[in-house]
Amino acid sequence: MSVAADRDSTGGSNEIGPPQHSAGNGLQPTTHEVPMTMTASRPTGHPGYSETLPRRPESAATARRLVRTALAAWGMEELAYDGALVVSELVTNAVKHARSEVIRLVVSRPGPATVRIGVVDKSKAPPRHRPSGSEDDSGRGLVLVAGLAAAWGTDQLPWGKRVWGELRRKDSW
Structure with a gap:
């Protein structure tokens, strides 16, 4: 399950949350495994x-x-x-x-x-x-x-x- 995304590609920090998908803003979703119910x-x-x-x-x-x-x-x-x-x-x-x-x-x-x-x-x-x-x-x-x-x-x-x-x-x- 994809639960995290890079905020930006210019040095911003990664933030745990739902995957970020937006056309043309440079956000690339990444996948991190986080244990959860x-x-x-x-x-x-x-x-x-x-x-x-x-x-x-x-x-x-x-x-x-x-x-x-x-x-x-x-x-x-x-x-x-x-x-x-x-x-x-x-x-x-x-x-x-x-x-x-x-x-x-x-x-x-x-x-x-x-x-x-x-x-x-x-x-x-x-x-x-x-x-x-x-x-x-x-x-x-x-x-x-x-x-x-x-x-x-x-x-x-x-x-x-x-x-x-x-x-x-x-x-x-």
């Missing part, structure tokens, strides 16, 4: 958000912020609490079980009243419900996701999997 159009006409995160426990906080930001941008703040819980559990599972240094968070809108929160990792092993006792520190994440999400599942990918949960506005059920 991308927004892309989806078939429903709604944007989606994604970000690559390090496979570390602290990434759950970043993921929660991204989900809350996406939901606020879409006017769906009523789903923020459940969305933060779902993404926390999905990221925590990926941190524990993935086989790569990074994971990918994807927040999309497959429909006007639906948000899909997905975490992609390079492990092909599907998530499993584990029995957990009252004294166990873990093992309840997928039960929580299943309880909060209108739907959830796993998509197998050539290099790993995507585990996702969908939240829907209550008035759309």
